[in-house]
Amino acid sequence: MPEPVIEIENLNFSYPDGREVLKNIHLTVFRGETLAIIGPNGAGKSTLLLHLNGILHENGSVRILGETLNDRNLRRIRARVGLIFQNPDDQLFCPLVYDDVAFGPLNLGYSPSKVREKVEKALAEVGMSGFEQRAPHHLSLGEKKRIAIATVLSMDPEILAFDEPTSNLDPRARWLLINLLKRLPATKIIATHDLEMVRLLCERTVVIDKGQILADGPTDSILNNLELLRTAGLAA
Amino acid sequence: MATDWEEAVEKDSVYQSSEKRRPENDLDPRIKLLSVLSIIILILILPPGRWLAYIPFFAIALALIISAKLPFKKVIVRSFSIIPFVLVITIFLPFFKDGSTIFSGQFWIFRISVSQDGIVAMLTILIKAWLCLLSLIWLTETTTITGLLEALQRLHFPAVMVMILSSMYRFIFVIIDETWRMKHARDCRLCGGSRLIQFRSLGNLIGTLFIRSYERSEHVHAAMLSRGFDGTPRTINTLRLRKSDFVFATGFGLVLTFALLMNYRFFI
Numbered sequence: 100m101p102e103p104v105i106e107i108e109n110l111n112f113s114y115p116d117g118r119e120v121l122k123n124i125h126l127t128v129f130r131g132e133t134l135a136i137i138g139p140n141g142a143g144k145s146t147l148l149l150h151l152n153g154i155l156h157e158n159g160s161v162r163i164l165g166e167t168l169n170d171r172n173l174r175r176i177r178a179r180v181g182l183i184f185q186n187p188d189d190q191l192f193c194p195l196v197y198d199d200v201a202f203g204p205l206n207l208g209y210s211p212s213k214v215r216e217k218v219e220k221a222l223a224e225v226g227m228s229g230f231e232q233r234a235p236h237h238l239s240l241g242e243k244k245r246i247a248i249a250t251v252l253s254m255d256p257e258i259l260a261f262d263e264p265t266s267n268l269d270p271r272a273r274w275l276l277i278n279l280l281k282r283l284p285a286t287k288i289i290a291t292h293d294l295e296m297v298r299l300l301c302e303r304t305v306v307i308d309k310g311q312i313l314a315d316g317p318t319d320s321i322l323n324n325l326e327l328l329r330t331a332g333l334a335a
Numbered sequence: 336m337a338t339d340w341e342e343a344v345e346k347d348s349v350y351q352s353s354e355k356r357r358p359e360n361d362l363d364p365r366i367k368l369l370s371v372l373s374i375i376i377l378i379l380i381l382p383p384g385r386w387l388a389y390i391p392f393f394a395i396a397l398a399l400i401i402s403a404k405l406p407f408k409k410v411i412v413r414s415f416s417i418i419p420f421v422l423v424i425t426i427f428l429p430f431f432k433d434g435s436t437i438f439s440g441q442f443w444i445f446r447i448s449v450s451q452d453g454i455v456a457m458l459t460i461l462i463k464a465w466l467c468l469l470s471l472i473w474l475t476e477t478t479t480i481t482g483l484l485e486a487l488q489r490l491h492f493p494a495v496m497v498m499i500l501s502s503m504y505r506f507i508f509v510i511i512d513e514t515w516r517m518k519h520a521r522d523c524r525l526c527g528g529s530r531l532i533q534f535r536s537l538g539n540l541i542g543t544l545f546i547r548s549y550e551r552s553e554h555v556h557a558a559m560l561s562r563g564f565d566g567t568p569r570t571i572n573t574l575r576l577r578k579s580d581f582v583f584a585t586g587f588g589l590v591l592t593f594a595l596l597m598n599y600r601f602f603i
Contacts, residue, residue: 154557174563182561189554194481194505201571206563211571236508254562 101129104258104286105151106162112146112155120146122310128258133280133287135301135318137294139332143310144290145185148260151288152180164257178207181251181285185263187235187243196222196238196246197231203254221253222246225279241272245279252283260288265296292333298322306331363580364478364486370587371474375467377595383459388602389466391594396469403477410476414468421464428460429453480504485574494568506551514544 105128112121120143128134136144149155153168153176161168163176184190193199200221204214222228225245235243244264251259264280265273277296280287289301297304297318304321306314308331314321321327328334374392381388400410434452441447475483484504488497517540525533 149557152561154560174565177561177563182558184554184558186554188509189551190558192502192505192555192558194484194501198481198571202559202564203562205569205571206565214571235505250562 101131103127104130104164105288106160107150108160110147110150110161112143112150120310121150124310124312126305126312126315128286128288130257130286131284132303133289133301135297135304136288136290136307137292137297137304137331137333138307139292142307142331144307145262147307148182148262148288148290151258151260152177152182154182178203178254179256180258180260181254181256183248183251183259183261183264185266187240187247190247190250191235191243194234195231196227196233196235199235199246199250200231200253203250207254217253217255221249224252224282225249226275239272241268241275244268244272244276248279256285258286258288259283260290262290263292264289265291265293294322294333306333308332361477361482362583363574363576364482365490365574366576366580366584367474367478368483368486368490370584371470373587373591374470377591378463378466381463381598384455385598385602386462388598389462390602391597392466393469395590395594396466396473399470399473403473405473405476410469410472414465414472417464417468418461421461425457425460428457432456482574485570485572488570489572489574494570497570498568502555506548509551510544510548513547514540517544 105126107124107126110121110124111119113119124147136147138144146155150161151163153173156168163180166172166176168176191199193202197218200218201214204217209217218231219228222230225248227242227245227249230238230242230246235246238246248264261280265276268276273293273296277299280289280296280300287300289297291297301318304314304316304318305312306321306327313331314324314327325334374395378389378392400407429449430447430453432450432453434450436448437451437454438449439447478486481501484497484501487500488494521536521540525536
């Protein structure tokens with residue numbers, strides 16, 4: 100029986116302007132699984148992901164890898180939970196690709212040779228070796244998304260959370276990305292509305308709408324439940 | 336199909352040289368930075384009016400530009416770009432600095448007098464600025480942006496400021512792209528309308544750009560935190576001094592000393 104790596108109980112979150120974004124969320128994620136979080140835009144998927152490494156502070160209980168988040172273990176947790184944002188321009192903030200991929204390992208205090216080793220390994224994993232000296236601005240969206248994944252992979256996280264990884268990608272780039280995600284061995288949580296990818300990659304799916312979890316179960320039964328999908332605005 | 340902006344950016348030599356140069360054979364950026372700083376300081380301490388004293392420094396700047404095989408005409412034209420800025424600041428000097436008057440006249444109700452010291456001061460500042468800029472152009476055209484930033488950081492420039500400059504370089508292209516997209520969107524719907532409406536929409540565009548940039552900075556901050564950032568900028572040190580750097584530094588030091596001595600013996 101795989102151990103739980105993420106345990107969320109009774110999570111509620113509202114933005115400062117009073118808008119309730121997450122209501123009464125209960126979710127457990129087990130090691131090694133690939134979980135899809137699907138729902139319409141504005142359902143709270145991104146907000147939920149931001150709670151996984153403490154970017155947003157919760158009013159409820161979030162336990163990551165057995166630990167409740169507090170000031171002391173925040174940095175350690177962030178090394179073990181990698182978050183990949185929807186817009187790669189927000190994630191690539193250094194002048195060169197090498198600097199961006201090295202940012203995480205440097206913050207972990209690795210030696211220069213170990214940093215170099217991590218960078219080369221991460222870029223190879225995403226199929227972007229040789230791009231070290233390129234400027235992020237010159238890359239296509241698909242390349243940027245893969246580099247953004249490399250920037251997180253270089254920290255060797257146990258859990259990876261993706262926010263809309265295939266949005267705006269052309270078919271070829273999308274397939275490359277799906278194949279890449281398939282190869283990654285970490286526990287994966289993917290917030291998306293690309294249902295085809297969900298069917299291919301994820302054994303388990305959670306449906307979220309208006310901040311609440313509507314369903315949580317095996318992907319096949321969820322995606323075959325047209326009534327459920329229609330309620331959540333994911334099917335016509 | 337490249338947009339006008341993309342074509343302009345591709346032709347701009349600073350952008351090209353900052354991206355396409357192969358730095359393995361170049362001098363260490365720290366040495367170049369310190370050399371240019373030395374020239375600038377020596378130019379600045381020259382007393383006003385000694386026109387011949389600028390010749391050695393002009394020769395040095397010229398030698399640097401020629402040895403780096405920079406396109407001569409382009410460099411000179413770019414160096415002239417500082418003249419309007421300097422003129423704006425110094426144009427008042429001939430009229431307000433005390434000294435022997437060389438021209439005096441009555442224009443409408445104003446009494447104007449032009450002093451020789453004022454003109455000398457204005458031309459001195461102009462020529463100093465121009466020579467300093469020539470040297471700086473050599474620096475920026477032969478060094479990658481990242482090399483320059485690392486040089487600043489290794490020379491103990493405040494780390495936070497280096498990070499700010501680095502982010503500025505990274506995101507200025509993103510912001511330019513966004514501005515063009517917004518401008519195109521605005522142009523699509525700007526048909527006629529009064530001047531007031533046009534200016535107001537331009538104001539909205541600028542305001543929106545500011546807000547978007549601010550919110551983007553929050554996302555970038557979240558991304559940095561997600562990768563373990565704790566407030567201390569950490570960088571990788573790649574610059575290594577080589578024999579050619581020492582040779583250049585020594586040679587350059589000798590040249591500057593020679594120029595200094597020449598000046599004080601003959602021209603001042």
